[in-house]
Amino acid sequence: MATRKRTVVYDVRRHPELGAGGGIVSAPIVPVEGEVASDYSENFSGEHMLINIGPQHPATHGVLRLVLELDGETVIRCIPHIGYLHSSFEKLGEYRDWNQIVPLTDRMDYLAPLIYNCAYAMAVEKMMGVQVTERCKVVRVILMELDRIFSHLLWLGTTGIDLGAFTVFLYTFQERERIYNLHESYTGARITTSSTRIGGMMADLPAGWIEQLQSFISNFPRTLDEVETLLTNNAIWIGRTQDVGVITAEDAVNFGLSGANLRASGVAYDVRKDRPYYDYESYDFDVPVGEHGDIYDRYLCRMEEMRQSLRILQQAISRLPGGPINVSDPRVILPGKTATMNDMESMIHHFKIVMEGVRAPVGESWFSVESSKGELGMYVVSDGGSKPVRWRVRGPSFINIAALPHMIEGALLSDVIAVNASLDIVLGEIDR
Amino acid sequence: MRTMQAETIHPTGELSATAFVIISVIKLLVVFLVVLVTVAMLTLLERKISAWMQDRIGPNRVGPGGLAQPLADGAKNILKEESTPGQAHRVFFTLAPMLAIIPAMVTFGIIPFASPLPTPWGVVPMVIADVPIGILFLLAFSSLGVYGIVIAGWASSNKYALLGGLRAGAQMLSYEIALGMSLLSVFFLVGNVRLTEVVARQQEMGLWFALPLSISFLFFWISAFAETNRLPFDLPEAESELVTGYHTEYSSMKFSMFFIAEYAHMLTISMLMATLFLGGWDIPGWAGDNMVVRGAEVIGASPAVWKTILTLIMFGMKTFFFIIVFMLVRWTVPRFRYDQVMDLGWKLMLPTALAFVTVTAATILALDLAGIPYGFVFGFVLTVVNGIMLFGFLWLVDRGRTLIGGYQMEERRARARAIARFHKEEFDVGAG
Numbered sequence: 001m002a003t004r005k006r007t008v009v010y011d012v013r014r015h016p017e018l019g020a021g022g023g024i025v026s027a028p029i030v031p032v033e034g035e036v037a038s039d040y041s042e043n044f045s046g047e048h049m050l051i052n053i054g055p056q057h058p059a060t061h062g063v064l065r066l067v068l069e070l071d072g073e074t075v076i077r078c079i080p081h082i083g084y085l086h087s088s089f090e091k092l093g094e095y096r097d098w099n100q101i102v103p104l105t106d107r108m109d110y111l112a113p114l115i116y117n118c119a120y121a122m123a124v125e126k127m128m129g130v131q132v133t134e135r136c137k138v139v140r141v142i143l144m145e146l147d148r149i150f151s152h153l154l155w156l157g158t159t160g161i162d163l164g165a166f167t168v169f170l171y172t173f174q175e176r177e178r179i180y181n182l183h184e185s186y187t188g189a190r191i192t193t194s195s196t197r198i199g200g201m202m203a204d205l206p207a208g209w210i211e212q213l214q215s216f217i218s219n220f221p222r223t224l225d226e227v228e229t230l231l232t233n234n235a236i237w238i239g240r241t242q243d244v245g246v247i248t249a250e251d252a253v254n255f256g257l258s259g260a261n262l263r264a265s266g267v268a269y270d271v272r273k274d275r276p277y278y279d280y281e282s283y284d285f286d287v288p289v290g291e292h293g294d295i296y297d298r299y300l301c302r303m304e305e306m307r308q309s310l311r312i313l314q315q316a317i318s319r320l321p322g323g324p325i326n327v328s329d330p331r332v333i334l335p336g337k338t339a340t341m342n343d344m345e346s347m348i349h350h351f352k353i354v355m356e357g358v359r360a361p362v363g364e365s366w367f368s369v370e371s372s373k374g375e376l377g378m379y380v381v382s383d384g385g386s387k388p389v390r391w392r393v394r395g396p397s398f399i400n401i402a403a404l405p406h407m408i409e410g411a412l413l414s415d416v417i418a419v420n421a422s423l424d425i426v427l428g429e430i431d432r
Numbered sequence: 433m434r435t436m437q438a439e440t441i442h443p444t445g446e447l448s449a450t451a452f453v454i455i456s457v458i459k460l461l462v463v464f465l466v467v468l469v470t471v472a473m474l475t476l477l478e479r480k481i482s483a484w485m486q487d488r489i490g491p492n493r494v495g496p497g498g499l500a501q502p503l504a505d506g507a508k509n510i511l512k513e514e515s516t517p518g519q520a521h522r523v524f525f526t527l528a529p530m531l532a533i534i535p536a537m538v539t540f541g542i543i544p545f546a547s548p549l550p551t552p553w554g555v556v557p558m559v560i561a562d563v564p565i566g567i568l569f570l571l572a573f574s575s576l577g578v579y580g581i582v583i584a585g586w587a588s589s590n591k592y593a594l595l596g597g598l599r600a601g602a603q604m605l606s607y608e609i610a611l612g613m614s615l616l617s618v619f620f621l622v623g624n625v626r627l628t629e630v631v632a633r634q635q636e637m638g639l640w641f642a643l644p645l646s647i648s649f650l651f652f653w654i655s656a657f658a659e660t661n662r663l664p665f666d667l668p669e670a671e672s673e674l675v676t677g678y679h680t681e682y683s684s685m686k687f688s689m690f691f692i693a694e695y696a697h698m699l700t701i702s703m704l705m706a707t708l709f710l711g712g713w714d715i716p717g718w719a720g721d722n723m724v725v726r727g728a729e730v731i732g733a734s735p736a737v738w739k740t741i742l743t744l745i746m747f748g749m750k751t752f753f754f755i756i757v758f759m760l761v762r763w764t765v766p767r768f769r770y771d772q773v774m775d776l777g778w779k780l781m782l783p784t785a786l787a788f789v790t791v792t793a794a795t796i797l798a799l800d801l802a803g804i805p806y807g808f809v810f811g812f813v814l815t816v817v818n819g820i821m822l823f824g825f826l827w828l829v830d831r832g833r834t835l836i837g838g839y840q841m842e843e844r845r846a847r848a849r850a851i852a853r854f855h856k857e858e859f860d861v862g863a864g
Contacts, residue, residue, distance in 0.1 A: 163766040164666070164767025165766040167763050170487065230764065236664050236768060413770070414767075414770060
């Protein structure tokens with residue numbers, strides 16, 4: 001073992017192999033190497049055991065089903081079966097108004113609902129050419145970074161449980177509880193936030209919310225440090241995570257991984273840096289990049305991302321401008337109650353929006369954000385009506401889990417659980 | 433070397449046969465009841481400790497401060513419906529919990545828990561049965577416990593349970609050897625396997641064996657974790673991997689018996705460690721309790737009731753210390769992986785234990801040849817020798833030779849692929 005103490009690299013500039021405009025397209029595409037020539041002539045017939053991990057199992061993070069072919073405890077093959085949580089969100093969206101789709105988005109990734117809300121709203125706003133207000137932008141950045149921490153905390157806790165460290169789970173859930181409270185005091189819901197609307201948010205931040213957030217920001221690093229004390233230099237944790245579930249940078253790119261899973265392999269790709277949205281380029285934050293592509297590097301990356309999210313949160317709070325949170329565009333935002341009651345034009349707008357819904361012009365748009373799990377893309381197509389013709393999601397979990405069989409071939413049963421946990425998947429989004 | 437230093441002999445006269453039987457029955461009942469209650473309270477203690485470590489409150493509904501929680505759990509488990517899987521082997525399925533719990537209960541019988549008690553009918557040694565084969569009896573019975581687990585795993589006709597049972601079998605086997613090795617050096621010093629003699633010899637030396645045999649103590653302690661299936665060695669039940677391992681299919685009182693067996697086992701091994709390495713019921717720095725019953729006479733200080741009570745408290749404290757450590761460790765560290773457990777047992781602990789036993793034996797031989805009488809100086813030299821070995825061992829371990837996760841991932845992956853391809857035609861679970 002060459003180095004036991006590892007740190008993440010801060011590569012705030014782009015990866016040299018990525019093009020000037022960022023983006024993953026210019027990364028070297030290496031064909032997946034052919035099947036390894038077999039020099040095994042032993043007959044293993046009947047010696048293998050097929051075992052189902054899931055769909056009901058303590059460690060599948062939902063209803064993922066992995067069919068494992070085991071040789072002793074070594075995994076010969078792994079076949080993931082998905083679809084147990086299929087809810088047909090994308091098709092459902094075609095029968096919903098533009099604004100009615102928002103609740104569907106947060107049910108996809110219930111671990112980072114606000115990011116999904118925002119990403120969807122952004123895609124539609126881009127298509128409609130709506131420019132949200134400065135305040136809305138900053139509020140959305142705050143919400144997205146908050147949910148990045150929210151999601152990473154769940155990942156940390158459940159990965160801890162899957163590796164047998166139960167205490168970490170409760171430490172992280174205590175902090176998550178604080179974020180739940182923040183969700184609740186802003187949106188009224190704890191998980192299914194449904195907070196965005198086309199052209200703004202469903203409401204402005206309530207009084208005292210920023211103070212609540214600030215107390216979270218000031219208390220949170222202590223918990224993070226405590227968890228790091230428990231895990232980062234723990235010999236068993238290192239033994240269970242280092243060099244387990246390794247995926248090389250080439251493979252990671254070829255599998256289409258994104259988020260911390262990709263960055264842990266050494267590819268510095270972060271949508272916030274490479275295709276900045278909402279003035280992310282003006283925030284001062286680093287993107288941690290690992291180099292080994294194993295569970296431990298993913299762990300380090302995510303831990304550091306939480307710290308970086310805190311930095312962004314602090315900067316966002318300090319720059320939070322006043323002014324309206326919603327655009328004053330009557331096409332998308334309901335006029336105020338007084339205006340509706342006293343003003344003919346406003347009443348007509350109110351009537352149109354309520355009766356017909358927001359109408360989008362003919363066109364299509366793609367908007368991708370850096371969600372907690374990776375690159376989250378939202379694609380919407382409009383025929384000019386109040387409902388989308390198509391709504392498609394590029395879910396990071398769905399694509400990340402495709403690399404699971406590759407990562408765990410030849411590993412032990414315990415590693416399957418660990419690698420699966422380290423990928424940070426959410427089945428709601430995979431099955432959609 | 434076979435006699436106490438302060439040669440005071442108090443002839444006591446043998447107990448009459450009737451008195452012996454009556455007193456034995458009383459001791460048996462009292463010890464059994466105390467042990468059962470302690471085991472029940474241990475479950476509460478575990479939950480309270482984990483709650484304390486995780487910033488929770490823990491059980492507090494039943495009785496004052498949750499004290500009656502074990503009672504409620506017991507009642508619940510008795511009243512619950514008992515289910516047996518249709519495919520299970522009924523005889524063994526029923527037999528397994530009994531096989532698990534009986535050895536754990538029997539072993540309490542030979543552990544001396546206090547200094548001899550003077551009664552009108554003679555001096556009663558505070559041990560249910562001071563069998564001459566003491567430690568051997570204990571080893572034999574504690575390893576019988578694994579039969580219960582392996583049979584449970586096999587009879588359940590469940591793949592998780594089977595894997596759990598297999599893991600338990602392999603683990604117990606591996607660590608039983610290291611356990612036996614670390615006991616060898618105790619035998620060297622005591623020259624006997626009777627547990628009362630072990631206590632007497634530690635009193636005679638004036639040092640608890642934890643110091644002169646520190647390396648054996650460490651190994652015994654590690655093996656104790658493995659023997660009791662506690663984290664970080666809880667692979668047989670590894671909740672996140674094997675659901676709950678060998679007792680996945682068990683419900684109601686049968687499950688409860690496994691549960692009780694685990695805690696009983698923990699209590700036994702804590703008592704045993706207290707006896708073997710922390711001087712049993714010996715109160716440190718006080719010669720007033722240095723006594724041992726040999727045949728019809730008490731050698732050493734004179735027995736007294738208050739001494740019995742004091743030593744009993746002392747023994748309880750020592751046992752409690754080990755139990756607390758068991759629990760603190762459980763809620764702190766993650767779980768080992770199966771191959772790491774095996775590596776630790778066979779590749780590290782067994783050879784090093786062998787080497788250390790040899791060195792300890794050589795040191796004892798040298799000390800005997802040099803004519804140094806058994807006593808404090810004797811122990812001090814051993815302490816120094818063992819201390820150096822312990823330091824060297826820990827230094828070696830800390831260089832990351834044992835716990836690295838770096839088994840050759842690429843190689844294993846290639847092998848798995850080769851095997852998978854070999855079987856593709858006849859064994860394709862992925863089709864459809």
